[in-house]
Amino acid sequence: MRRFAMRLAVTIAIAMLCALGGFAALGYLTLALYLYLATLFEPPMAALVTAFGILVATLVLALIARLFIPKKKSPLEQLGEALSLGSKFGSESREKLHTEGFSKITIALFGLGFAMGVSPKLRALVLGLLR
Numbered sequence: 001m002r003r004f005a006m007r008l009a010v011t012i013a014i015a016m017l018c019a020l021g022g023f024a025a026l027g028y029l030t031l032a033l034y035l036y037l038a039t040l041f042e043p044p045m046a047a048l049v050t051a052f053g054i055l056v057a058t059l060v061l062a063l064i065a066r067l068f069i070p071k072k073k074s075p076l077e078q079l080g081e082a083l084s085l086g087s088k089f090g091s092e093s094r095e096k097l098h099t100e101g102f103s104k105i106t107i108a109l110f111g112l113g114f115a116m117g118v119s120p121k122l123r124a125l126v127l128g129l130l131r
Contacts, residue, residue, distance in 0.1 A: 034047060
């Protein structure tokens with residue numbers, strides 16, 4: 001555990017140093033762009049063009065990042081998926097039980113599943129035993 005903590009700390013430190021270096025490089029690139037534009041425009045106009053360019057680049061990066069972020073499903077869609085999955089499981093279980101027949105274990109397992117679904121205390125007890 002101690003070795004893991006040390007590796008994690010070193011990894012975080014390296015990531016922070018890389019981020020700091022990236023921000024410094026971005027700052028120098030922005031300064032270089034401003035100094036170049038200051039030779040073409042008046043200094044206030046060069047600052048405005050530089051700021052506008054950075055704003056446009058930020059918006060483009062944000063739009064690209066948004067393409068990679070999955071959309072959350074609404075609770076209604078999640079409920080629909082859960083209902084269809086439960087329906088499919090129920091129909092498959094019914095077919096299997098009719099083809100193979102009911103055994104005492106199957107009936108006991110259905111009873112246990114029903115009791116766990118109804119009783120939060122029983123559910124907590126079984127989850128406590130599994131942990």
